[in-house]
Amino acid sequence: MWVYHARRLFSDAPVHFDAAVRILVPQIAENQHAFPVTIDARALGTVQRILLFADLNPIPLAIDYTPGPLAQPFVATRIKLDQRTPVRAAVQTGDGVWHVAGEWVDAAGGGCSAPPVSRVKGDWADHLGELHGRAWPGADDTRLRIAVRHPMDTGLVENIPAYNLETLTIADAGGAVLTRMAMHGSVAEDPVFTLLLKGHQSAYAVTARDTSGLEFKGIIPGEGVSSPRTPS
Amino acid sequence: MTLSRRTLIAGSLALPALGPLAARGETFAGTYQPKAQAIAPGVWMVRGVDAPIAFANGGAIANRAIIATDAGPVLFDPGVSLADGEAMAALALRLTGKPVARVYVSHLHPDHALGAVAFAPQIVHALPGTREDLLRDVEGFSDAMYRILADWMKGTQIAIPQGDVRAGEVTFGGRALRLLALCGHSHADLALLDTSTATLLAGDLVFHDRAPSTPHANLAAWPRALDTLAATPHRVLLPGHGPLDDKGRAIAQTRDWLRWLESALNQAADSGLTMSEAGMIAIPERFASLACARYELQRSVSHFYPALEMNVLPALKPE
Ligand SMILES: [Zn+2]
Numbered sequence: 001m002w003v004y005h006a007r008r009l010f011s012d013a014p015v016h017f018d019a020a021v022r023i024l025v026p027q028i029a030e031n032q033h034a035f036p037v038t039i040d041a042r043a044l045g046t047v048q049r050i051l052l053f054a055d056l057n058p059i060p061l062a063i064d065y066t067p068g069p070l071a072q073p074f075v076a077t078r079i080k081l082d083q084r085t086p087v088r089a090a091v092q093t094g095d096g097v098w099h100v101a102g103e104w105v106d107a108a109g110g111g112c113s114a115p116p117v118s119r120v121k122g123d124w125a126d127h128l129g130e131l132h133g134r135a136w137p138g139a140d141d142t143r144l145r146i147a148v149r150h151p152m153d154t155g156l157v158e159n160i161p162a163y164n165l166e167t168l169t170i171a172d173a174g175g176a177v178l179t180r181m182a183m184h185g186s187v188a189e190d191p192v193f194t195l196l197l198k199g200h201q202s203a204y205a206v207t208a209r210d211t212s213g214l215e216f217k218g219i220i221p222g223e224g225v226s227s228p229r230t231p232s
Numbered sequence: 233m234t235l236s237r238r239t240l241i242a243g244s245l246a247l248p249a250l251g252p253l254a255a256r257g258e259t260f261a262g263t264y265q266p267k268a269q270a271i272a273p274g275v276w277m278v279r280g281v282d283a284p285i286a287f288a289n290g291g292a293i294a295n296r297a298i299i300a301t302d303a304g305p306v307l308f309d310p311g312v313s314l315a316d317g318e319a320m321a322a323l324a325l326r327l328t329g330k331p332v333a334r335v336y337v338s339h340l341h342p343d344h345a346l347g348a349v350a351f352a353p354q355i356v357h358a359l360p361g362t363r364e365d366l367l368r369d370v371e372g373f374s375d376a377m378y379r380i381l382a383d384w385m386k387g388t389q390i391a392i393p394q395g396d397v398r399a400g401e402v403t404f405g406g407r408a409l410r411l412l413a414l415c416g417h418s419h420a421d422l423a424l425l426d427t428s429t430a431t432l433l434a435g436d437l438v439f440h441d442r443a444p445s446t447p448h449a450n451l452a453a454w455p456r457a458l459d460t461l462a463a464t465p466h467r468v469l470l471p472g473h474g475p476l477d478d479k480g481r482a483i484a485q486t487r488d489w490l491r492w493l494e495s496a497l498n499q500a501a502d503s504g505l506t507m508s509e510a511g512m513i514a515i516p517e518r519f520a521s522l523a524c525a526r527y528e529l530q531r532s533v534s535h536f537y538p539a540l541e542m543n544v545l546p547a548l549k550p551e
Contacts, residue, residue: 024508027527028284030447030534036507076506132545136504143504147545192541194506206548218548 009051009061010090010098018099020044023089024076029107033117034078034188039089041073044099049092050075054105056085058112058156059186067195071170071179072141076194080154080186081107116151116189119160124151129216131208137200137222144170144220147192148208154185164211168193171205173222178204260383262290264311264319268327272429274300274407276327277470278320282442282523285312285343290384291377292316294343297433297470298324299426301405304333308424308433310347310356312377314388317350334404337393338435338472339418340365340448342373349391357395359413361420365448366392397422412464416454417444417472423457425464432466440474440482441521443528444489446535451494458487474523489519493532501540510537 024038041047050073052063062079073091081087088102116124127149136143148165155162164185170178178197197204204220268276280293291312298320299306305324310317324332337345337358345366348356358366370390378385399413410425417436424433436445437457461469462483469477471486500510511530519525 024506024512026508026511026530026533028530030531034534034538036511036533038506038508076508078507131548132542133548134504134545145504145506145541145545147541190538192507192538194504217550219550220548 009064013092013096013098015090015098015100018044018091018101021089021091021099021101023087023101023103025087025103025105029081029105032081032107035081035087035105035107036076036078037087037089038076038194039074039091041089041091041099044073044091044093047073047091047093051090052077052079052088053090054079054081054085054087054186057082057186059154059184061184062186063184064182066180066182068177068179070198072196072198074194074196075181077183077191078188080112080188081105082112083107112154112156112186116153119151119153119157124149129208129210129214131206131216131218133204133206133218133220135204135220135222140198142197142200142204142222144195144197144204145192146195146206146208146220147190148216149190150208150210152185152187152189152191162211165191165208166211167207167209169207169209170195170197171207172201173203173205175205262384264290264292264313264316266292266296266311266316266319266323268298268323271297271468271470271476272426272431275426275429275431277476278323279475280343280473282474284524284527285377285380287381287384290316291343291381293473294341294436295470295472295474296320297431298327299407299409300328300330301333301407303405304328304330306334306336306404306407306409307332307351308336309338309344309435310335310350312343312346313381313385314347314349315384315386317347320347321350335393336397336422336424337362338422338433339420340369340373341418341436341445342377344436344472346370346374346377346388346391348393349387349389351391353391353394355395356391356393357397358393359397359420359422361415362418362422363393363396365419401427410464412460414457414460416450416457417446418448419450421457423461423464425466430465430467432461432464432469434461434469434471434482436472437461438469438471438477438482438486439489439522440469440471440477440485442471442474442523443519443525444486444493445473445528446493446532449535451490451536454490455487458483485522489522492516492519493529494536497533497536497540498543501537502544507533507537507541 020043022040050065053060130149133146153163169180201222266278281289297308335356408427412423
């Protein structure tokens with residue numbers, strides 16, 4: 001499984017372990033269904049792709065982010081962990097080189113193979129695709145936080161086939177794409193994504209698409225509406 | 233370099249290894265050696281280690297108390313495992329010359345509750361809410377403890393307290409006890425006042441110089457329980473974790489941490505911090521004496537942050 005992913009993701013490109021990739025994780029996996037990871041590769045300048053993966057997860061890859069020229073190389077979300085595993089960020093710069101950083105994380109089993117809470121409660125369909133979000137305009141960049149209600153089924157739970165969000169796209173008010181991300185079933189249920197877009201827009205059009213082809217859309221009001229405080 | 237499985241494993245080795253697994257030797261020789269300290273006439277405390285549950289400490293991190301009575305000693309919290317509970321039973325027998333006659337389980341958490349298996353079920357008492365909590369969660373706790381503590385847990389089967397505790401005054405073996413049925417740290421928290429010595433056993437409602445843990449906490453209810461404890465006259469207070477409090481500061485410290493935690497996490501969410509950033513916020517200088525502060529802050533982020541985020545992320549309209 002991993003060899004397949006490694007070949008597919010990295011092919012023959014050079015790989016370095018690089019402290020310039022900051023991966024921010026807590027010291028304990030308190031909840032193996034939702035382990036928070038923040039990746040900040042701004043020290044590398046312009047990047048092509050950011051991968052978030054856990055070596056020993058049955059679905060190693062969680063996020064495949066292509067920030068593009070209009071977004072900073074910064075992303076955060078929560079992932080499932082199935083056992084004690086390294087959690088890594090791999091960032092590919094313009095020269096094709098992959099820069100990798102990681103942390104060992106000790107986790108109880110079952111993050112990927114336990115049913116989502118909303119499946120147990122049975123209310124997942126009532127809230128499917130509900131979008132929440134907000135923009136925090138900073139001096140140069142705008143932080144976006146986006147929450148999507150989705151069971152993010154891994155396909156590893158008996159009688160529940162894989163069903164997950166697969167892309168998230170942010171466009172400006174005119175519909176021009178600002179940045180896009182692909183994701184897999186190892187992202188936590190009801191995922192929350194944090195992105196850092198360059199500059200300021202009057203509005204951010206969010207489109208999340210899942211593996212059954214459903215599209216969920218919403219508009220985050222941009223500058224002037226949110227609080228001017230900035231976290232970064 | 234092509235990233236193959238081998239380079240990946242080499243990469244794994246490049247990361248610092250975690251402690252607990254490395255500490256597990258080939259043969260297991262750990263034994264619990266609880267030490268009793270008299271804190272009032274006929275009352276002893278047994279201090280837990282002020283650290284997270286870990287293989288290195290056998291999970292013996294919760295404070296417990298032994299109270300002598302004519303009918304035999306009362307044990308307030310039996311510990312984390314069969315061997316831990318047995319060690320407490322032996323200690324109580326040594327101190328009082330009588331076998332344990334009553335065990336109170338303060339709340340559901342495994343470091344306090346799982347050692348009940350060392351005692352006859354009918355002498356183990358808890359709040360009805362604690363029994364409900366354990367029926368729901370004890371299997372998961374047991375799995376988690378076996379994973380972390382391995383051989384320390386040998387023979388620890390699931391035990392559910394049989395006796396129901398009701399709030400109020402009771403006399404047991406000639407000793408007057410006041411039982412307080414509270415909540416906040418969990419859905420059902422038992423505290424006990426030994427009336428004649430004014431010794432208050434607070435369970436995990438109070439932490440002292442050790443950051444409070446919040447996996448089942450209700451931050452609205454917890455301060456009300458602290459009000460009740462503060463209004464219960466006492467000479468010394470044994471917190472669930474951390475040193476004995478004979479200066480009347482542990483309740484206020486617990487309250488201060490919880491109030492800060494709630495407002496700091498709300499502020500973090502409202503400023504747009506990610507969940508891992510929220511776990512890295514500065515901890516005020518006044519909490520410098522608290523053990524496990526960063527660890528418990530990050531656990532609390534996991535417990536509360538997803539809900540707090542939803543309070544500050546407005547629903548999006550499609551157009
Ligand atoms: Zn507790």
